[in-house]
Amino acid sequence: MSGIAHADEIGGDWFEAGLEESQKKFVVFSIDDQHFCVDIMSVREIRAWVEETQLPNTSHVVRGVINLRGEILPIIDLRKMFGQGATQPTNRHVVLIVSHEGKLKGLLADAVLDIVSVNEEDIRSVPDSIVGNRQHFLSGILLDDDRITTIVALNRLIEYAITETIAA
Amino acid sequence: MIDYEAIKPTYFSECADLLTDLDTHFSDFSEIDKAPDAALGAYRKIHSIKGSSGVFDFKRVITVAHEIETLLQGTISKEPGELAALAATFLRARDILSDLIAAEQTGEQLPGAYEQPVLEELRQFVSAQANERTGQDSDIPKDQKPEDADPQPLLDDVVGGRAFVNSTIRVERDRIDNLINQVSEIIISQSSVMRHVDEALHQSHPELAQAISHYFRQSVSLQDAVMAIRAQPIGTVFASLPRLVRELAAQSGKSVRITFSGENTEIDQTVVQRLYGPLTHMIRNAVDHGLELPVDREAAGKHKTGEIVVAAAQQGECLRIVVSDDGRGLDAEKIRQTAIKRDLITETDKLSTEEINGLIFKSGFSTAGRISDISGRGIGMDIILQDIHNLGGRILVNSSPGNGCEMELILPLSFAVIEGMVVDIAGQTCVLPLSAIRQCVSGAAAHMRRVPDLGAFLQLNDQLIRFADLHRLLQNRADNDSGLPSQTDSEVDLALLVETHEGASLAIKIDRFLGQQQIVVKSIEENFTRIDGISGATVLGDGEIALILDVSSIYELLGGKIAGETSLGEHVETAA
Secondary structure (H helix, E strand, O other), X not given: OOOEEEHHHHOOOOOOOOOOOOEEEEEEEEEOOEEEEEEHHHEEEEEEOOOOEOOOOOOOOEEEEEEEOOEEEXXXXXXXXXXXXXXXXXXXXEEEEEEEOOEEEEEEEOEEEEEEEEEHHHOEOOOOOOOHHHHHHEEEEEEXXXXXXXXXXXXXXXXXXHXXXXXX | OOOHHHHHHXXXXXXXXXXXXXXXXXXXXXXXXXXXXXXXXXXXXXXXXXXXXXXXXXXXXXXXXXXXXXXXXXXXXXXXXXXXXXXXXXXXXXXXXXXXXXXXXHOOOOXXXXXXXXXXXXXXXXXXXXXXXXXXOOOOOOOOOHXXXXXXXXXHHHHOOOOOOXXXXXXXXXXXXXXXXXXXXXXXXXXXXXXXXXXXXXXXXXXXHHHHHHHHXXXXXXXXXXXXXXXXXXXXXXXXXXXXXXXXHHHHOOOEEEEEEOXXXXXXXXXXXXXXXXXXXXXXXXXXXXXXXXXXXXXXXXOOOEEEEEEEEEEOOEXXXXXXXXOOOOOHHHHHHHHHHOOOOOOOOOOOHHHHHHHHHOOOOOOOOOOEOOOEXXXXXHHHHHHHHHOOOXXXXXXXXXXXXXXXXXXXXXXXXXXXXXXXXXXXXXXXXXXXXXXXXXXXXHHEEEEOOOEEEEEEOOEXXXXXXXXXXXXXXXXXXXXXXXXXXXXXXXXXXXXXXXXXXXXXXXXXXXXXEEEEOEOOXXXXXXXXXXXXXXXXXXOOEEEEEOHXXXXXXXXXXXXXXXXXXXHOEEXX
């Protein structure tokens, strides 16, 4: 049994369940058959995918912008970020609205799977076996039985999207 | 029971205003006609600061304020000349006071002796005055000890929640911004409703159509009234400039006078703050590079004191600010030579005087003979231009050698809501700011000309205007299958003639006109970053996002001005 507590184990009110000092909560989502997660403190809301308005002269990982209650924010295609090609989204796909340095961004993924609670000491560093530029955008991994869930380094991901756009 | 913590924010923002006024008053001590009024005004302001600081027992603040007040008391009835001599001391004391108050706000601990030097200076002047005085009475009540200051009347104002001295009210900025956002959303909904109010509705439901139109007009009034809340007189930006001029003049050994007009011209709050930088830069350049030393001025037959005039006025939908000096003016030949040396133009390029003068805005340009620590070298003008562009405005320069220099800033009065033309470009809905549109051309195909190596142009009235086919231009960088769909060579019919900030012309191909309407500008930069070619986005009545095109940026993306563009006539070939 790993040190990772899943939403259904914590019980109904997982949001209210007290977090111990050294625990972190993550939102787990999938792209194809791979599991990823992001710190729950960054996630503002989760929405169904809607069509973006395309932007010119922008990084290839940014699909475009959407209107969220009057604010315009960019949608980043995570599948493309991790080098698996462009997503063909439907309204079954999800967008995680995250806040980073006070700015909102949308992350396009296939589905949201779970909320997990993890002890800090159970977070492992990214092994060298994960090759290529993907490694740069990951900040750690979670091991649950045989399941690997990689933690997304949100800041580096966003920085990439912005830098690429400025260079465009 | 008074909640001191709750009234502190009011105290700090009141002090900020009073300190700004003190800055103006003390700076005015150098002007003979303004000095007496300034002294009285300063006295009242420092008395207020001292009094309200007493409420919170900010001892260090009170001590400095008291010394300033005492010295002012003794100075009020003096000759303007004596006031001028004390101006520098008062300004330094004001700065120290400002620092002490700021420290109370942030909790910073300033060194114990921080205010000592200025206190010494003030006290020296005070005792010098006391020695002169032969026991004459002043008609202003004397407070010898800080504790005598009566904070009570001030406190009543603050605690009672009433306005301070005049009929203004303090509102948190967030509340105003929220109100503005709500009104913006109303405008969007309103556009959506108005789309349905057409002739047919007037026929079938005349009363409904009329009621909606009436409601629409009222919404417009509401919007104007709300936007007016954020308006501030441009004088608030001007307030700190006289002092800047004094310091720059002193540093450079020049004699400079600055005057203002149109201080009451109202501009949107958002523009006020962003104007401060460019105006400061322009004043620095005028003092540092434009104005000559007194001896040189007299040799040229000018008065030894250089003059800078800042004039603001509203002109239609725009704000026009002119900063002019009567200095040495721009030397077009020298600029041309420097531009050639810096590889900005070549020997053979033919440029008009305006175009040559405009070169000073290019990055990396400077004719300053030596590095001056006031304006640095070669960085001033292009930053000013960038700031003004970011405000949606432009700069025009008018100058001739020996006759000074006049810089005209033209800015939109508000950049939160603009008048826009909604168009369809290759299937994508875009918006062009109405202020950038000069003309609409139909049947443009007949006027198309192709120039080898340079591209397509529209010929109108002997002018060749660069033609922009945006669906090839506005493409995602590494992704040619997204972005605007490209079109095969179809007949060009509709084109909009637009003008960039620098006055360059561009013709943009349009597929359809979708109407003119008020556009609420939404920032893309806020949650993302600046996008080339785009100045923002808007949400249309049906919820769709439309991109607002940035004409100047598009012009740059096309390569900017081609050297020798005006001599294209020889290369023209008719389109096949």
